Amino acid sequence: MTKGPRPPRSKPLLRDESAALQSRQIKKRDRAQPALPFDPMPRRVEPALALLKQKPPLGDQWQWEIKWDGYRLAVHVESSGVRIITRGGYDWADQFPGIESAARALGPATMILDGEGVVLDEQGRSDFNAMQNALGAVGRRSGNLKAGNAIFMAFDLLYLDGRDLRSLEYRERRHLLEETLDDFDGAIRLSEEIDADPATLFDHACRLGLEGIVGKRRDSRYRPGKTGDWVKLKCVQSEPFLIVGYEPSTSAPGGFASLILAAYHGDELRYVGSVGTGFKERAVLDLRATMDKLPWRRKAPPVPYNGKRRAVWVQPTLIAEVEFRQWTPDNKLRHASYKGLRERQDNADVFRL
Incomplete structure (x- = not known):
């Protein structure tokens, strides 16, 4: 038996076969809205870090800029906010x-800016103490944890309008960053590159009281951690250390004579000396009150210690930024001066021996 023809599975395109074939009307794109992203914006980017060097590397593949002394930040400008x-x-x-x-004023573009939040002094130098006064012990005691006068010195661009830029060379990212911030006037500024011999630049930076300089390989991709793609030279050594105790003051009952410091050696803490200079009177009182409010204090030191100081030992929680000139042969700080208290949220890398 012969089967009849199978009925068509789809309906005719047009009911009226004589009518002209037309497509749907396309709506015009609202140019005020950002373009649809090609790459999803990362929620967080682990930062690239500069490796400390005693001398600048040779070669013309490096670009140099001033080292800023503040809080490392990533500014995410998103369609939902900042x-x-x-x-x-x-x-x-x-x-x-x-x-x-x-x-917000940089929108409607979406982007991730990498840089340093700083407070500048009258000479235009970054002042960590001024930042710490707003966000550190003084700010915490007053309940005012805001740095309204802080500015952001942008030195890299990691994402722009749907494109993840971390796989691009630094010179390309830098070009896009300069275009993005061209003629922009506000609390976000471009960290300027300086075309100069790095040894000469470093000498001038130290003479002007700056923290140092940073060099970046022009052909490097953005990689987290200390990879050697970025290097830094510091005029004076400054590192974060854990506060493990304090020596009470004999003249000011509410203060202290010095802070006892520790650094990591592997997974253990090691005593690296103390710091008793660089404090303002108000900072001493605030810091002593903060230490006395820690969850617990210890009778025994939290680090191996054979010194003779009359010490009050505390939970290794607070992180002090300390400036020093050099190390002694037995790994103790020499000519140490207190710069400020790091917030735990800043996640400062405690120094490792």
């Missing part, structure tokens, strides 16, 4: 209202 992410992964947009407002 996030300002610290190294510890915390959103500090509320702590930096000026930077947050400037980032």
